[in-house]
Amino acid sequence: MNIMKQLLFSFLSTIGFAVLFSIPKDSISKSGITGALGWIVFYIASNYFHSKIVGSFFAATTVGILGELLARRYKKPATIYIIPGIIPLVPGAGAYYTMLALIENDFILAAKQGTETLFIAAAISMGITISTFLSKSIKRVKYGD
Amino acid sequence: MGYEVKSLDYYVSDREEVRKLLLLAALAGRIMLRSGAETYRVEDTVERLCKSRKDIRYADAFATPTGIFISLEYRSEMMAYLIRVKSIRTDLNRINLVNEFSRKFVNSNMSIDKGIEHLRYINQINIYNRWGKSIFGSLACAFFSMLFGGVFVDFISSFMVSLIILTVISGIHRYKTPPFLSNFIGATLAAVLSILSIYLGLGKNIDIIIIGSIMSMVPGVAITNAMRDTMSGDLVSGLSRGMEAIFSALAIAFGVGMVLNIYFKGLIP
Incomplete structure (x- = not known):
């Protein structure tokens, strides 16, 4: 039940961000599905491995690969699908809790939250990097560029 | 970006035409960069647009998030163009439209004036208010x-x-x-x-x-x-x-x- 709720909310949330970034009208639902699947992977993986960093990595990789596949299928730039899908994964909450800990002079907690936030950002970057690399090397092998 | 160039038998007529082609490529690159496209996509599109007409032997582009440099060679004459981009506002629809336009322009004998007109039109589209x-x-x-x-x-x-x-x-x-x-x-x-x-x-x-x-x-x-x-x-x-x-x-x-x-x-x- 909880997972259905997460799926629904992340789908609607991604659609909202997609419209905020003026996505083409025929790609709205596709980007929503990309974002929802990315979030579910984040939710399951971060519970399974007890680490938001690992969860973000797998989620960003999922979003990236899905984006590249959709881009290939519908002949549109991959960023159209990747950007709205990545937004829910960006560690806004981590940055907020770091700031909160700094205000309360709890520097140990701030360091813990801050490093986690930084590593989540790094994990997202790595996820995008891997999916971009995969798509490029497949293209290279296929077309012999 | 995965689009094949079929045949390159479209020619430009004179120097003025080449100048317009350069302007068209610059306009396309500017719209893409201002809408938040990746720089490699901007460079790629500009290059493809320039090379789509057969007399242009050499064309190259260098883009950063704040500007684009383009240069091309036409009958042993070099032409260069520089565009400064100041504000970036994400608009995925425009990126998509310019991408589609460049694919169409490269694979057809569309006149350059018409292309510029079409790009100007894309530059004004806001699909959501x-x-x-x-x-x-x-x-x-x-x-x-x-x-x-x-x-x-x-x-x-x-x-x-x-x-x-x-x-x-x-x-x-x-x-x-x-x-x-x-x-x-x-x-x-x-x-x-x-x-x-x-x-x-x-x-x-x-x-x-x-x-x-x-x-x-x-x-x-x-x-x-x-x-x-x-x-x-x-x-x-x-x-x-x-x-x-x-x-x-x-x-x-x-x-x-x-x-x-x-x-x-x-x-x-």
């Missing part, structure tokens, strides 16, 4: 606060707070505020309005409302593009976009932190 964008953006933030375990009242107040922030940000965009300043103003507003909504009894969890409301400003586009640029070897663009992401995040954190500091400790500690 300001209010639609703000409302959908605030819905996104409100649903995001639900993802973080908010209750229904948090959904409502997160929606209201984000709606005000997005309206203010798109309002001050006219005055060409730098993105860091508008992020800072947005974050400050987010914190103030969230505290206010708790006072008015509209919201329950202040953390969740603030986290939801700042999601519309987080530098997701900059992070994504920074990595994709770096991966394709555009190190300058990757670095500058990375810096953009860091500064935007710091502006948001500082805005929220300042207000919360005053809220918890009072103006005079």
